[in-house]
Amino acid sequence: MICFLVNTGNGQSQESFNRLIKETNGFLNSHNVLNDYSGSYNNFISFKGSGLSKKRIESAIANSDYEDGISKGKDSISEAYLISELNELIRSNVYKIISHTKFKAQKIDSLLNGGIDIVKSEDNKLYNFSFYEKTGGTYKSKISIMYFSDADKNNNLNLYKIFEGDGFNKIHAISTKEGTKYVLESFVRGCSWCFQSQIMLVEFKDGIFHENFMYTLDSRDPNEGIDYDSKTKTITVDYITDDLTTDCYCNNSQKTEENSNEREEVKKKCHCTFQFDGLNFFLKKKGSEKVKE
Numbered sequence: 001m002i003c004f005l006v007n008t009g010n011g012q013s014q015e016s017f018n019r020l021i022k023e024t025n026g027f028l029n030s031h032n033v034l035n036d037y038s039g040s041y042n043n044f045i046s047f048k049g050s051g052l053s054k055k056r057i058e059s060a061i062a063n064s065d066y067e068d069g070i071s072k073g074k075d076s077i078s079e080a081y082l083i084s085e086l087n088e089l090i091r092s093n094v095y096k097i098i099s100h101t102k103f104k105a106q107k108i109d110s111l112l113n114g115g116i117d118i119v120k121s122e123d124n125k126l127y128n129f130s131f132y133e134k135t136g137g138t139y140k141s142k143i144s145i146m147y148f149s150d151a152d153k154n155n156n157l158n159l160y161k162i163f164e165g166d167g168f169n170k171i172h173a174i175s176t177k178e179g180t181k182y183v184l185e186s187f188v189r190g191c192s193w194c195f196q197s198q199i200m201l202v203e204f205k206d207g208i209f210h211e212n213f214m215y216t217l218d219s220r221d222p223n224e225g226i227d228y229d230s231k232t233k234t235i236t237v238d239y240i241t242d243d244l245t246t247d248c249y250c251n252n253s254q255k256t257e258e259n260s261n262e263r264e265e266v267k268k269k270c271h272c273t274f275q276f277d278g279l280n281f282f283l284k285k286k287g288s289e290k291v292k293e
């Protein structure tokens with residue numbers, strides 16, 4: 001999920017920022033101990049220990065969508081619905097934190113508790129906040145929120161549109177003659193044995209982010225994928241073909257669906273090397289070989 005920046009208020013105090021951090025940490029503590037498994041709909045948590053405010057509890061009880069998620073005595077809420085409540089509260093508070101006038105002066109990664117991943121670029125301008133949505137199942141989806149310090153504070157819904165997904169593991173800043181560009185790396189588990197890794201190069205221009213380069217790999221092996229060397233500005237891709245990626249591709253546009261009944265099922269070891277040329281990544285080397293059974 002991708003979330004968008006809200007307007008920055010004026011005259012906000014350090015005290016209000018500290019309260020916001022404390023409240024968010026409380027939500028994170030409550031969220032961290034909850035389990036995202038199928039039985040969580042039948043496991044009820046007392047409202048007293050839920051971490052929800054009195055007003056939020058009243059709202060949850062009155063929510064018709066939660067009819068099966070509130071106990072008959074209306075003193076507890078199912079674990080699944082409590083996760084949903086905390087997801088929204090944490091997300092809302094992160095909006096407020098990155099919109100606060102005191103945010104830039106803070107070392108935010110040392111202020112927020114565990115349970116939320118904070119990744120930022122070397123120039124301290126592009127941030128990604130992400131935490132597990134805990135929807136159950138094997139798809140480990142995350143709620144992802146982007147922040148860019150140089151962006152206009154007006155609500156431009158297209159600003160972070162290209163960052164849709166489950167957050168990022170690393171963000172690198174690259175200086176070019178066209179200005180600073182950013183390399184973002186991501187990885188997500190989509191099912192028990194489905195793993196997607198992705199890398200993209202973006203630039204901020206005309207008030208929004210634009211994609212310059214992207215490569216995505218779907219694999220059954222979590223150890224395969226994309227590697228980026230920030231020193232040499234080199235991307236390497238190594239994988240063995242499977243039912244998710246059936247051939248060797250060094251261009252995402254080549255990954256068209258094929259009729260498996262009309263192609264020879266031969267395992268291949270695939271390699272791609274992309275090198276940064278000062279403005280963008282270009283394919284420097286590609287190769288493939290049959291895997292001996």
